[in-house]
Amino acid sequence: MMTELSLNILDIVENSVKAGAALTEITVSAQTAKNLLEIIIKDNGCGMSEEQVKSVIDPFYTTRTTRKVGLGVPFFKESAELAGGSFFIESKLSVGTTVRATYELDNIDRMPMGDLTATIHTLVTMHEEKDFLFTYKVNENEFVLDTRQLREILGDISFKEYEVSNYIKDYLKENISSVTGEIII
Amino acid sequence: MKSLEELKAIRDKMKNQVGIRSEEENTTRVVVGMATCGIAAGARPVLTAFSDLVQENGLSNVTVTQTGCIGLCMYEPIVEVYEPGKEKVTYVKMTAEKAEEVVNLHLKGGNVVTKYVIDK
Known part of the structure; x- marks a missing residue:
């Protein structure tokens, strides 16, 4: 089990990257009036067959050869179902995969979001050849980070350059904290 | 609050610097x-x-x-260090604190931190 939902996000998006997705959309949205926390990860990777989709929620299914269990999707599913939420996965070969998990925001068994900045920063700087669209919403506040926009500004300057990497980290941290406000996520 | 304008300023500053990248084999x-x-x-x-x-x-x-899983899940977090002309070093059960030691002693100092290395 992951101790932070942001770790589940990192793990699931790594699947998208491995599936060859050029763009992965990560949406985290909290609505206090509905007592709802929602995480959606949508990629345009290679997708899965109907049979594969059924098997990924089985811990004894994995595409890797170094070990026989694959716990990424089962962990994510469990995190939602333990917290009064739901889990949904939809995929189409050569179109992509969408994973959606919902949580009761105030459920005592809901894992904390944890360090969302670290997750997004890790993804963005470690997979420079990929694009990410990160949307973070809390009630009426919203923050969007689009790597295509960053790339447009930076040209061929790497996201890994010290100053750029630090900027992205601070940019994420400040905006996430400002959107979160006093809400516990 | 940080804005994208700031990123443009960083870009303009960096454009004037010539990056020093070492050769692949080193x-x-x-x-x-x-x-x-x-x-x-x-x-x-x-x-x-x-x-x-x-x-x-x-x-x-x-x-x-x-990288992905190398099949030693019980020893995660695992970090492999590949130095040119040397054997691969595999550090296991790593933490951020241990990472600092590896950077200082191994990457900067050239001495493998054997207490965190797994025996082959």
């Missing part, structure tokens, strides 16, 4: 396992620590990348 690679097993065991702060420390220390001959 590059040391630090590879962090980031599959489900690694992430669950705490690989994210380890990866962040290596990236930050390598940058902060200006180690331009070191690159930090990630």
